[in-house]
Amino acid sequence: MMGDMTQLGSVMAGIMFVWAIFRQLFPEEFRRDFRKYTNKVISYIYPYVEITFHEYQVDGWFERSKAFVSIERYLSTNSSTTAKRLKASVVKDTESVVLSMDDYEEVTDEFQGIKIWWTSSKNFPKQQALFSYRGEEEKRYYRLTCKKEHRDIITKVYLKHVLDEGKAIAVRTRQRKLYTNNKSENWYGYKRTTWSHIVFEHPSTFDTLAMNPKKKKDILNDLMTFSKSKDYYKKVGKSWKRGYLLYGPPGTGKSSMIAAMSNLLEYDIYDLELTSVKDNTDLRKLLIDTSSKSIIVIEDIDCSLDLTGQRKEKKEESEEEDKDPVVKKAKGGKDKDDKGSKVTLSGLLNFIDGLWSACGSERLIVFTTNYVEKLDPALVRRGRMDKHIELSYCCYETFKVLAGNYLDLESHELFATISRLLEETNMTPADVAENLMPKSDEENAESCLNNLIKSLELAKEEARLKAVEDAKIKAEEEAGKKNDENGENVQDSDAKLGDGQGKC
Numbered sequence: 001m002m003g004d005m006t007q008l009g010s011v012m013a014g015i016m017f018v019w020a021i022f023r024q025l026f027p028e029e030f031r032r033d034f035r036k037y038t039n040k041v042i043s044y045i046y047p048y049v050e051i052t053f054h055e056y057q058v059d060g061w062f063e064r065s066k067a068f069v070s071i072e073r074y075l076s077t078n079s080s081t082t083a084k085r086l087k088a089s090v091v092k093d094t095e096s097v098v099l100s101m102d103d104y105e106e107v108t109d110e111f112q113g114i115k116i117w118w119t120s121s122k123n124f125p126k127q128q129a130l131f132s133y134r135g136e137e138e139k140r141y142y143r144l145t146c147k148k149e150h151r152d153i154i155t156k157v158y159l160k161h162v163l164d165e166g167k168a169i170a171v172r173t174r175q176r177k178l179y180t181n182n183k184s185e186n187w188y189g190y191k192r193t194t195w196s197h198i199v200f201e202h203p204s205t206f207d208t209l210a211m212n213p214k215k216k217k218d219i220l221n222d223l224m225t226f227s228k229s230k231d232y233y234k235k236v237g238k239s240w241k242r243g244y245l246l247y248g249p250p251g252t253g254k255s256s257m258i259a260a261m262s263n264l265l266e267y268d269i270y271d272l273e274l275t276s277v278k279d280n281t282d283l284r285k286l287l288i289d290t291s292s293k294s295i296i297v298i299e300d301i302d303c304s305l306d307l308t309g310q311r312k313e314k315k316e317e318s319e320e321e322d323k324d325p326v327v328k329k330a331k332g333g334k335d336k337d338d339k340g341s342k343v344t345l346s347g348l349l350n351f352i353d354g355l356w357s358a359c360g361s362e363r364l365i366v367f368t369t370n371y372v373e374k375l376d377p378a379l380v381r382r383g384r385m386d387k388h389i390e391l392s393y394c395c396y397e398t399f400k401v402l403a404g405n406y407l408d409l410e411s412h413e414l415f416a417t418i419s420r421l422l423e424e425t426n427m428t429p430a431d432v433a434e435n436l437m438p439k440s441d442e443e444n445a446e447s448c449l450n451n452l453i454k455s456l457e458l459a460k461e462e463a464r465l466k467a468v469e470d471a472k473i474k475a476e477e478e479a480g481k482k483n484d485e486n487g488e489n490v491q492d493s494d495a496k497l498g499d500g501q502g503k504c
C-alpha cells in the first residue's frame with residue numbers, strides 16, 4: 001500500500017503542476033467542466049474507496065464526534081503495536097495512558113481477510129476566524145481506505161465492528177464518576193457545565209453490605225435482570241430505567257447500598273441536590289446532560305423540597321397568588337424569583353418518567369428517605385419507584401455479616417447474647433459496626449463483641465428509661481384533659497422497649 005501510495009503521490013504532483021499552468025491559460029467555466037471530468041476519470045482508475053471521519057462535526061461544535069472517538073479507541077489498541085509514531089495522552093480525569101497513532105501515521109487492519117488502511121491527518125484553517133470557541137485549531141480526521149470491491153462489507157459490517165469495539169474498549173477502561181450538579185447560575189459560559197465530577201471509588205459492595213441474605217439476593221437479582229433487559233424494555237414499550245426507593249432510619253445503609261449498586265453494575269452516580277436547581281426547566285437540562293449506565297440519586301427526598309403530598313394545595317395556592325398580588329404580599333411579600341428552588345412535585349414527576357426521561361437509557365433513579373410516610377404517594381407509586389426497599393435496624397442476620405466483615409468471625413459463644421439483645425433493642429448497623437471496630441492494638445475479636453454487648457445493654461436501658469419518661473408525659477397530658485371529668489390518672493399501656501419490629 002505504501003508503495004502504491006508513493007507512486008500515486010508522484011502522479012498527483014504531476015497533475016497539480018499541469019493544473020497550475022492550465023489555470024493560467026483557460027477561463028473559469030472551462031476549468032470547472034474540465035475538473036468535473038478529470039475527477040470522474042481519476043475515480044474510475046483509482047482502485048480504492050476512502051471514507052473520512054472528522055473529529056468535530058459541523059452541527060456538533062463542542063462535542064467530539066462519537067464515531068471519531070470510537071475509532072480513536074479502536075485504533076489505540078491496534079496502532080500501538082503497528083504504528084511507528086504514537087501519541088500518548090492521559091484520558092481526562094483518569095490515570096490511564098492512551099496511545100493513539102500520531103498525525104500522518106498509517107496503520108493497517110484486517111477484517112475477514114480484507115486489508116484496510118487507516119491514516120490520521122489534519123486540515124489547517126484557511127483563514128483565522130475572528131471569534132471561535134474552540135479556537136481555529138487544525139481539524140483532525142481519520143481516513144479509511146479499502147479496495148473498491150470491498151466497499152459494501154466495509155461500510156455495512158466492518159464499520160459497525162469498529163464502532164462497537166471502540167465503545168466496548170471505552171467501557172472497559174473508563175473510571176466511574178461521581179457527579180454533583182452545579183448551581184444553575186454557574187452553568188452559563190462558553191460551555192455548559194451542569195455537572196461536576198470526581199472519580200468514584202467507594203469500597204461498599206453487596207458482599208460488605210449487611211442485611212437479610214434473602215432480601216439481598218432479591219435486590220441483586222433485580223439489578224442484574226435490569227442490566228440485561230434492553231430488549232425486554234424495548235419489547236414492552238418502556239424506557240430502560242428503574243426506580244428504587246430506599247427508606248429507613250439514619251445509619252442503616254441506604255447510601256452504602258447506592259455505592260454497592262454502582263460497583264456491581266459499573267454505573268456512574270449523579271448525586272442530584274434538588275435545592276440547587278432553580279426550576280423545572282433546569283431540572284430537565286440536568287437530566288439531558290446525564291449519561292446512560294448511571295444512577296441518578298436524590299438523597300433525603302423528604303427534606304429536599306416541600307414535596308410532601310401537597311401537590312394540589314400548592315397548585316391552588318400559587319394560582320391564587322398569581323391572580324392576586326395582595327395575597328402574594330400577605331404571604332411574605334416575596335416574589336417567586338426570590339425563592340431558592342422552584343422545582344415542583346410535578347416537575348420532579350416529569351423528571352422521573354415524563355417524555356424527557358426517555359432521552360437516555362440504562363438508568364436507575366434512586367430516592368432515599370428516613371420518613372417514607374411523608375412522601376406524596378404519586379412520587380413513590382410503582383412505575384416511578386418500582387422497588388421499595390426498607391433498610392432497618394440491625395437484626396441477627398445483619399450482625400453476622402458485620403461480624404464477618406469487621407472481625408472475620410463466623411461464630412462465637414457471645415453471638416447468642418448479642419442475638420437476644422438485638423431482638424430487645426434497636427441499634428443501627430452503623431452503630432453495631434462502630435462497636436465492632438477495634439480501637440487499639442490490644443483489642444481482639446472477643447473484646448469487640450463485649451464492647452457491643454455493653455453498648456446494646458446501655459441502649460436497652462436508655463430505651464427503657466425513655467419509654468417510662470414518655471409514658472409519664474402522656475399520662476400527665478391525658479390526666480390534664482380528663483381532669484374535669486373524673487380526675488383520674490390514666491395508666492399508659494403503650495410504653496414499649498425496642499421491640500425488634502421493622503428489622504430485616
Ligand SMILES: Nc1ncnc2c1ncn2[C@@H]1O[C@H](COP(=O)(O)OP(=O)(O)OP(=O)(O)O)[C@@H](O)[C@H]1O
Binds near residue numbers: 249
Ligand atoms: N447495612 C449496612 N451494612 C454495612 N455497613 C453499614 C450498613 N449500614 C450502615 N453501615 C455502616 O454505617 C455507615 C453509614 O451508613 P450509610 O451512610 O449507608 O447510612 P444511611 O442509611 O445512608 O444513613 P442516612 O439516612 O443518615 O443517610 C456506613 O459507612 C457503613 O460503614
Ligand SMILES: [Mg+2]
Binds near residue numbers: 254255299368
Ligand atoms: Mg445516606
